[in-house]
Amino acid sequence: MAEQGLFKIKDDWNLEIPVIDENQIVNYGSNLLCGNGYLGYRGTLEEWGKEQYKACIVTDTYDMADGKWRELSNAPDGLYARVTIDGKNLAHDPGSLDLKTKLNFNYKYGIFERSTLSNRKENSYKIYSQRFASYDNLHLIANQYILSGVKDSDVVKIKIGIEGDVWDLNGTHLKNFSSDYDSEKNILYIKAETVEEEIELVTALSFKIDSKIKNIAVDEKEKALFLIIEVDNTDKKEIKLQRNLIIYSSNDTKNPLKKALEDAENSLEFTYDELLEKHKDKWDQKWEIADIEIKGNLMDQLALRFNLYHNIIATPTHSEYLPIGARGLSCQAYQGAAFWDQEIFNLPMFMYTDLDSAKNILKYRYHTLDGARKKAKDLGYDGAFYAWISGKSGKELCPSFFFKDVISGRKIRNHFNDWQIHVSPDISYSIWKYYLATDDINFISKYGAEILFEIARFIHSRVHFNQYKGQYEVIRLLGPDEYHENVDNNAFTNYQCRFALKIALYFYFKLKNESTGQLEKIVDKIDLNESEITAWQEIKEKIYLPKPDPENKLIEQFDGYFDLEDTTAEVLRSRLIDKSEYWGWPNGVAVFTQVIKQADVIQLFTLHDIFSEDVITANYDYYEKRTQHGSSLSPSQYAVVAARLGRSKEAYRYFTKSAYIDLKSSNKAVSGGTFIGGVHTAAAGGVWQVLINGFAGMILNKDGLLFKPNLPEEWDHIKWKLIYKKAKLKFKLTRDEFLISSDKANKRDIEFKVFNKKYIIEPGEKLKISL
Amino acid sequence: MAEQGLFKIKDDWNLEIPVIDENQIVNYGSNLLCGNGYLGYRGTLEEWGKEQYKACIVTDTYDMADGKWRELSNAPDGLYARVTIDGKNLAHDPGSLDLKTKLNFNYKYGIFERSTLSNRKENSYKIYSQRFASYDNLHLIANQYILSGVKDSDVVKIKIGIEGDVWDLNGTHLKNFSSDYDSEKNILYIKAETVEEEIELVTALSFKIDSKIKNIAVDEKEKALFLIIEVDNTDKKEIKLQRNLIIYSSNDTKNPLKKALEDAENSLEFTYDELLEKHKDKWDQKWEIADIEIKGNLMDQLALRFNLYHNIIATPTHSEYLPIGARGLSCQAYQGAAFWDQEIFNLPMFMYTDLDSAKNILKYRYHTLDGARKKAKDLGYDGAFYAWISGKSGKELCPSFFFKDVISGRKIRNHFNDWQIHVSPDISYSIWKYYLATDDINFISKYGAEILFEIARFIHSRVHFNQYKGQYEVIRLLGPDEYHENVDNNAFTNYQCRFALKIALYFYFKLKNESTGQLEKIVDKIDLNESEITAWQEIKEKIYLPKPDPENKLIEQFDGYFDLEDTTAEVLRSRLIDKSEYWGWPNGVAVFTQVIKQADVIQLFTLHDIFSEDVITANYDYYEKRTQHGSSLSPSQYAVVAARLGRSKEAYRYFTKSAYIDLKSSNKAVSGGTFIGGVHTAAAGGVWQVLINGFAGMILNKDGLLFKPNLPEEWDHIKWKLIYKKAKLKFKLTRDEFLISSDKANKRDIEFKVFNKKYIIEPGEKLKISL
Numbered sequence A, B: 001m002a003e004q005g006l007f008k009i010k011d012d013w014n015l016e017i018p019v020i021d022e023n024q025i026v027n028y029g030s031n032l033l034c035g036n037g038y039l040g041y042r043g044t045l046e047e048w049g050k051e052q053y054k055a056c057i058v059t060d061t062y063d064m065a066d067g068k069w070r071e072l073s074n075a076p077d078g079l080y081a082r083v084t085i086d087g088k089n090l091a092h093d094p095g096s097l098d099l100k101t102k103l104n105f106n107y108k109y110g111i112f113e114r115s116t117l118s119n120r121k122e123n124s125y126k127i128y129s130q131r132f133a134s135y136d137n138l139h140l141i142a143n144q145y146i147l148s149g150v151k152d153s154d155v156v157k158i159k160i161g162i163e164g165d166v167w168d169l170n171g172t173h174l175k176n177f178s179s180d181y182d183s184e185k186n187i188l189y190i191k192a193e194t195v196e197e198e199i200e201l202v203t204a205l206s207f208k209i210d211s212k213i214k215n216i217a218v219d220e221k222e223k224a225l226f227l228i229i230e231v232d233n234t235d236k237k238e239i240k241l242q243r244n245l246i247i248y249s250s251n252d253t254k255n256p257l258k259k260a261l262e263d264a265e266n267s268l269e270f271t272y273d274e275l276l277e278k279h280k281d282k283w284d285q286k287w288e289i290a291d292i293e294i295k296g297n298l299m300d301q302l303a304l305r306f307n308l309y310h311n312i313i314a315t316p317t318h319s320e321y322l323p324i325g326a327r328g329l330s331c332q333a334y335q336g337a338a339f340w341d342q343e344i345f346n347l348p349m350f351m352y353t354d355l356d357s358a359k360n361i362l363k364y365r366y367h368t369l370d371g372a373r374k375k376a377k378d379l380g381y382d383g384a385f386y387a388w389i390s391g392k393s394g395k396e397l398c399p400s401f402f403f404k405d406v407i408s409g410r411k412i413r414n415h416f417n418d419w420q421i422h423v424s425p426d427i428s429y430s431i432w433k434y435y436l437a438t439d440d441i442n443f444i445s446k447y448g449a450e451i452l453f454e455i456a457r458f459i460h461s462r463v464h465f466n467q468y469k470g471q472y473e474v475i476r477l478l479g480p481d482e483y484h485e486n487v488d489n490n491a492f493t494n495y496q497c498r499f500a501l502k503i504a505l506y507f508y509f510k511l512k513n514e515s516t517g518q519l520e521k522i523v524d525k526i527d528l529n530e531s532e533i534t535a536w537q538e539i540k541e542k543i544y545l546p547k548p549d550p551e552n553k554l555i556e557q558f559d560g561y562f563d564l565e566d567t568t569a570e571v572l573r574s575r576l577i578d579k580s581e582y583w584g585w586p587n588g589v590a591v592f593t594q595v596i597k598q599a600d601v602i603q604l605f606t607l608h609d610i611f612s613e614d615v616i617t618a619n620y621d622y623y624e625k626r627t628q629h630g631s632s633l634s635p636s637q638y639a640v641v642a643a644r645l646g647r648s649k650e651a652y653r654y655f656t657k658s659a660y661i662d663l664k665s666s667n668k669a670v671s672g673g674t675f676i677g678g679v680h681t682a683a684a685g686g687v688w689q690v691l692i693n694g695f696a697g698m699i700l701n702k703d704g705l706l707f708k709p710n711l712p713e714e715w716d717h718i719k720w721k722l723i724y725k726k727a728k729l730k731f732k733l734t735r736d737e738f739l740i741s742s743d744k745a746n747k748r749d750i751e752f753k754v755f756n757k758k759y760i761i762e763p764g765e766k767l768k769i770s771l
């Protein structure tokens, strides 16, 4: 029962907030999020509203209300509830001193619980409420709301309903509200539409109450519909309310209102507990493969599951047309859109634990090819240049003027949208890894190859030949380290570009040799010319790859990086004029220095197992000192590399940095005018990598599967499962042993290496390898 | 006797300041500068000091005192003089109300005159002083100083001497002062050395006084040496002082002190008038060719001569090792260093009026090849990348952080030094023009070819091949319009690069065919490889040249320019947060708009006669509206293009903008902490172009000499002379006629065209062509 600052560990799945800290409301909202990949309902109290960053973010509702930011919409809140006793609020409003509220969150099933105690009129009232976003019906959030401790003489009124005046980050997204209340069925709804795209969004609410109702008053507003229910509480100390919140948009179904009302009605057929059971079944299936057990540190165990949970609920696995948001569905920040995080951070876990979802994630890039083609064309290139910020269509959502110079107030022309090209080859890279992990050549020929060819095309049109040096160069880039815009030959980008060309060529010739006719289809569809293949080959051969210096083994992050001022993030902090100013382009404190935002050369090492240990060591030691970790993507990658270098203490330190980034956040809600809350989904995906690619040391490349396990001192063991080439494998890593068992239902032997030794495991077999 | 704001036109050579306006002191200093290409002595009163921006800037004294700006040094002031009568100052100090000072400047001989009247003690005193910087002895400034109106009873003391505490722009340049006074010879001196380069700088002063001297008191300070001369003025109403100021540096001669003392002594052998006569002879020789007569507007005539004078005195024609400063020798601003202005703005006048000087100007680029080679190499290129700001060595003097963000106080990384590459091909262009004007193949084989080849080499190493588009591109540039940094395929730069390659190839094959062995020498010296020649040919063929749009005839200034916000300089002015903020990179008001600092595409038209009139018209009309003329280089180029288009009203308007840029300046001395005074030498050179290339419409290209004369309405005629292929030609343009005569001493017939008609003129012949 360790206790840690803001939260308390109840057990290995449950986190408790013993007393609400009002400064942490924004973090509760994100950390205690109920979600299911379709929607995310923030961990807020029923009586709260937009001031407390309450939100229910719904996938596939992209809309631009302010002319600049296209983002997901926030649905009207159907779980609003507020109790009055004798006309006096029984609500945990800001500054309420006579109420005590405890929160609990269960990460196994995504259950949010609140219990509030009040001592009033010599009586003690209690509100207990529980909810979950169903994985059985993605449109449903079920809630049980119990008021207890009431006396006969109390006049108890419960106001429930749907509040459409919601919190929005950039502009107000909903308009044209209409609503109705069916008093026979106990169902009410609000229908609205988004301002730009005119997506219909319906929030329906059905409810049951286990007490007699004295009276129901309807309170209808332009954007809200409330019922004020006066309960007959004679001889009843407890009033129990079951509510089913249903959300549909016109992007889900033609008649979202009809579907919502049906679901609302249907769900009243079940008790709350029945709905919960169906939901739990789905999670049990997920955890069967996805869970990772850490023995030896309960807090780390809980934190790890926190991260696995959040990576899962952020991901719209129900669809192959939707991206994973960089803040998942925890808020509107980052527009509910995919960055390169999706492939490089979120996807790997699914690739080994949930193949269908992994495939959906990759298919999303297939379905957004036209957006990527358009972006390339608009910028004067060919092929597919994927959006830096990618919503449903794949069109670029990243505005040209991204940040603001807080000193002058002028907007800054950041070049995330046009110069940060590595997103395209990063996708090629992930397709290759997916293929290695699954042997899914069908996916390649149906979807992957077209993506790969179009990305190779883009690279072809983006590189320049330096005749003088006899090499292809990639000019004017941002690498992963975004503080340095406008750089040439960013090592990470150049290696990724070359790799993307290699993979495109590999599958081009593989499909050609297999003569299934599939290649011809693609060639025909995208007008691929033989001369392009020749060009890809030439560029692959002649693209400049910054090599480790023969003396000091360092790889220069980009041309001229080593000539920049060599200083530290601490020194730069002291140079800030305004704490909230951007450190990067064009004139921030980091721009002319070697201080970098995040892993960049180091990121290369986590992806490519082609560098010698002394090169990795030298670069790790060099870049680590110069990394600010201004991005949540950074610590997990340092952890993976440190673990692989056998530096388990450092690896563990970076593991905690990544795993607790949200759990231990004490950030304020808003900084420099920008909402900075929300779950760091890429960090969540990165934590899985720290465990599997770092501590278990798993590397998958063309030569096969390799483990270099290295258990941190803090732990006694780790246990996990993976699916590899359709085989279920179970692992356990202790201080001295590495245990692997292959499920007896598996249909094939699996080869792998542990350090330098080769093993083969048959279905049903268990291997115990001494370390 | 027109009168114009700050000045009065006395006649066609003389400008008068009837009453000193103290707010204009900085402009007087520059506009009334005495100079001779070796030194520049600002138009200041003898009794003034550093507070009044007094300076004597000396060539070849580059020194860095502040760690950032290497600039010319300011010599100790040897013309200091201050009179007291009965212990009371007779000096035009700021706020002196009982004195009236009139100034006169003669632009024919560069003579500065001051006369000051005072009514004091019922008597009227007068100081009259005259000086010139000798073209007979470049180290001499001669001065005649006359005090009149004194009474017998007046106790008259004249303090003369050398003040070493001088005005410096960036740091204090002089140290280790020593001084001496030889009371027998009446010679005193101060010797000092520059702080960085330890250049010895000697200021010597010899004097004669035509009155008896009662007493001389020596006032010696650390950095100064003064004599306080008490004059016996019995029966004398006038005291006449002749002074010879001599300046030498250790870059001029091994023992500058010895030389200075010799010159000081020798010059006492002559009267002031004798020294003046020798000086005038030199100027008469210059004007014999260089003068241009305008009939019909006296002020324009004077302004034109003002500009011719300043272009001449700014230019260190005595040396082939020194650059023309962008502010000449009028102050330390722009570091006394050459920009592209030298070739494109200053040089043309010399090319047709003073061949030796023109050759010296070009040889300077030969002698600075090593600096240009070093710059190229340091930046990862080959060949010669000339310094953006070029001093004696040709090493880059332009600091990386040039401007300051006045809002944040942070320095700005401007890329004049590394991205503004057109300076190199601009030099190639000028070598070609020099060759066309002179047939001087000797210069080409001895100096020009090596420059041309090294510039071609640089271009080869700087361009990139875009395999996808099948073209060479020039990426990451600043064109002449410096508000847009980091642009690709700036039309001006790309055309100039191609031209530079063409010229290099032309002379490569010409020298090869002539088989003089000279090519082999160069090839051997610079290790030129046949494969490089092939590469130049390929780049020349395939370099991307932004072509006029077939519909609207517009040439895009750089890739994407037309997509920028289309607005005006006026609108941008209203967006300024601080009036002194820089409009350009990285985040100034002009950066994301089509507003440009100066002629850019238009500059292309003044250099290359390859575009049709409708293209020039369309682009002139388009870009003119969007040009801020934030550079003094701009108006003259617009004037030339407007004149060639037959738009003589607009051409005249731009002529006046350029010709009066300094004469009518009402700028304050200092803006945003930066001294902004100084003569705009490029504008001075540009005015010559407006007359000759604009109104006379002279174009010289491979096909020969062409005139398209077009006299502005304001004038009755223009008369000028040119040297072309060693022949002296005289021209007169009236409203109806164009008259050309060839000097009878000429040794060849000269071919030329006027509009579309061909003419040949024999030595001694006169042609009258009706217009």
Ligand SMILES: [Ca+2]
Pocket: A315, A316, A317, A318, A319, A320, A321, A322, A323, A324, A360, A361, A364
């Ligand atoms: Ca998806």
Ligand SMILES: [Ca+2]
Pocket: B315, B316, B317, B318, B319, B320, B321, B322, B323, B324, B360, B361, B364
């Ligand atoms: Ca010179």
